[in-house]
Amino acid sequence: MGISKPLRIVIAGGSGQVGRMLARHFHGCGHAVTVIARHVSPSQWRTALWNGRDLDSWSRDIDGADVMINLAGRSVNCRYNEKNRREIMESRVQTTRVIGRAIAAAAQPPPLWMNASTATIYRHALDRNMDEATGEIGGNEPDVPSTWRFSIDVATAWERVFTEATTPQTRKIALRSAMIMYPSRGGIFDTLLRLVRIGLGGQAGSGDQFVSWIHGVDFIRAIEFLIAHEELDGTINVSSPHPLPDRDFMRALRRAWGAPIGLLATRWMLEIGAMLLRTETELILKSRRVVPARLLDAGFEFQFPQWPEAVQDLVRRWSEHRGQRAEK
Numbered sequence: 001m002g003i004s005k006p007l008r009i010v011i012a013g014g015s016g017q018v019g020r021m022l023a024r025h026f027h028g029c030g031h032a033v034t035v036i037a038r039h040v041s042p043s044q045w046r047t048a049l050w051n052g053r054d055l056d057s058w059s060r061d062i063d064g065a066d067v068m069i070n071l072a073g074r075s076v077n078c079r080y081n082e083k084n085r086r087e088i089m090e091s092r093v094q095t096t097r098v099i100g101r102a103i104a105a106a107a108q109p110p111p112l113w114m115n116a117s118t119a120t121i122y123r124h125a126l127d128r129n130m131d132e133a134t135g136e137i138g139g140n141e142p143d144v145p146s147t148w149r150f151s152i153d154v155a156t157a158w159e160r161v162f163t164e165a166t167t168p169q170t171r172k173i174a175l176r177s178a179m180i181m182y183p184s185r186g187g188i189f190d191t192l193l194r195l196v197r198i199g200l201g202g203q204a205g206s207g208d209q210f211v212s213w214i215h216g217v218d219f220i221r222a223i224e225f226l227i228a229h230e231e232l233d234g235t236i237n238v239s240s241p242h243p244l245p246d247r248d249f250m251r252a253l254r255r256a257w258g259a260p261i262g263l264l265a266t267r268w269m270l271e272i273g274a275m276l277l278r279t280e281t282e283l284i285l286k287s288r289r290v291v292p293a294r295l296l297d298a299g300f301e302f303q304f305p306q307w308p309e310a311v312q313d314l315v316r317r318w319s320e321h322r323g324q325r326a327e328k
């Protein structure tokens, strides 16, 4: 499945959680990595600066590249007030649009452009799995908060700009990714594990809502698979094949850490907690039941298809990084 020759890989938004994980991996494999970001941070790879809006010298790095990956976007882990909503939307739409312009203007456009999207684009789904062919885009569910509709609006606007970009020589893939679990500091897994370590890792709300997730190792392998499989384009769900109810998801995390008891968080407790943490309960209460039908059909094999094994591995990696052990 691997990539046989060294590639030039450009990652916009490559200074964030997912981008650093990919850049470190590709750099370690001998590929030439360039990150496009608004600030230079210490790294072993090249950084090209941009403002996320305007064509400038950074676009020269795209000309002649083999793979363009765009992950840029203001974090959604915040309260959805007017200012944050505007930044969440604009940072995704504008970066995607200007990358499309850079590719269209390139003398040697990259053969592949992967653009981040999100598994949150599907409706709140307790009843059945959402795959690329039969999954339903959300936004019209009755009785869901307006913040849930906002995330769908962002995801659909983001994908629309991507789809409309005219780049005839470039294969395009929208990555509808589930939560990417990796032990790096400040990432989603680190945050969830912190809740477990302080005894707050119980189920959220009813615990019935599904959690869609993917181990970071499989995320990287899926990206490599998509690079290698030139017949694949369009929207791809990048998630493990086994989403599971939050209740079971959190129980497996507590077991892996060796903490059998976690305080339940009822909906109103989560609302207050989310206000205090300056985030939105949508991130934990919306049921995301997303499956990777196209990856599976194409023959992709997950190293960590099931959460209990994945979470054991993640806890082990997390503990090794920090020199701590789970209390078994």
Ligand SMILES: NC(=O)c1ccc[n+]([C@@H]2O[C@H](COP(=O)([O-])OP(=O)(O)OC[C@H]3O[C@@H](n4cnc5c(N)ncnc54)[C@H](OP(=O)(O)O)[C@@H]3O)[C@@H](O)[C@H]2O)c1
Pocket: 013, 014, 015, 016, 017, 018, 019, 036, 037, 038, 039, 051, 052, 071, 072, 073, 074, 075, 076, 090, 091, 095, 116, 117, 118, 119, 176, 177, 178, 179, 180, 181, 188
């Ligand atoms: N993490 C996940 O599990 C997950 C799941 C599904 C989808 N996604 C999507 O995948 C992408 C990467 O996720 P992540 O967790 O790595 O996010 P992250 O850690 O917040 O990184 C996002 C990157 O976007 C850049 N950025 C932020 N605001 C920007 C703006 N106004 N203009 C241009 N660049 C801006 C930042 O770069 P600089 O500040 O250095 O310029 C940063 O490197 C995001 O779009 C996210 O929505 C992530």
